[in-house]
Amino acid sequence: MSRVVIVTGAGRGLGRAHALAFAEAGYSVVVNDRDDAAEEVAAEIGANAVVNRDDVADWDGAARLVDAALGAFGRLDVLVNNAGFVRDRMLVNLGESEWDDVVRVHMKGHFAPLRHAAAHWRQLHKSGRPVTARVINTTSGAGMLGSVGQGNYSAAKAGILGLTFVAAAELDRYGVTVNAIAPAARTRMTAETFAAQMAAPATGFDAMAPENVSPLVVWLGSEDAGDVTGRVFEVEGGRICLADGWRRGPTVEREERWPVTEVGPAVRALLDKSVPPEPVYGVE
Known part of the structure; x- marks a missing residue:
């Protein structure tokens, strides 16, 4: 029996590319998509595809999404959390609804399907059935470094990193791996942010095509990737980069409370020993 994957936001862009790549891999x-384009993607795949139109950030909708896989195919092996959108504003102009909507679709839209899928896999494991499940979350360079004009999106994508690390640690005992990708590709969501790089070349390799991201996603969803979890990969064109997260750097310690007058020199000494952080996107 073939493995079964849920791809959220699969009607267009990266999600569509992932869905087609998984189908090609058997x-x-x-x-899953609220857009009518989901029907077109499913039709392109054929009999081995079903459409789910639920809102992934709705608790009951996310449960129905997992049930759709189990009802149609009798199993669930891979969850690709991809759905999202942007509402870009500088912080001084960012409205409450623009914050809430972006955080909701990215963060809750990752958590809710993951929560329901994880409960299913835990139940299988406890019943003694083997589980080789995979979760691939979608973060962003904005989540790792920040992006000017995208405070809401950057915060949500950074939150997805934290969720990925916790889920990887908690679900490993059940046979579930959890990783994240930070893709760069030509999609509707990135059209304004990366306008200068969006145009496909007249000839040669199209480095911004969303299809370039999908091979890594399909591999992370495979049984072969069972020893890889809690990791983050940047992927763009033909480049795959293993991203290192926060690590403890230079340290200074004393066996008593620090006097305020001595904190400044101590911190500056640490900064002198440290590697400067990568710049926030959009900073000249």
């Missing part, structure tokens, strides 16, 4: 696919 997977049965649940094509």
Whole structure:
């Protein structure tokens, strides 16, 4: 029996590319999207695809999404959390709804399907059935470094990193791996942010095509990737970069409370020993 994958936001862009790539690799696919384009993607795949139109950031909708895989194919092996959108504003102009909507679709839209899928896999494990499940979350360079004009999006994508690390640690005992990708590709969501790089070349390799990201996603969803968890990969064109997260750097310690007058010189000494952080996107 073929492995089964859920891809959220699979109607267009990266999600569509992932769904088609999994289908080509022999997977049965649940094509989740609120857009009518989901029907087109499922039709392109054929009999091994079903459409789910639920809102992934709705608790009951996310449960129905997992049930759609189990009802149609009798199993669930891979969850690709991809759905999202942007509402870009500088912080001084960012409205409450623009914050809430972006955080909701990215963070809750990752958590809710993950929570329901994880409960299913835990139940399988406790019943003694083997589990080789995979979760691939979608973060961003904005989540790792920040991006000017995208405070809401950067915060949500950074939150997805934290969720990925916790889920990897908690779900490993059940046979579930959890990793994240930070892709760069030509999609509707990135059209304004990366306008200068969006145009496909007249000839040669199209480094910004969303299809370039999908091979890594399909591999992370495979049984072969069972020893890889809690990791973050940047992927763009033909480049795959293993991203290192926060690590403890230079340290100074004393066996008593620090006097305020001595904190400044101590911190400056640490900064002198440290590697400067990568710049926030959009900073000249």
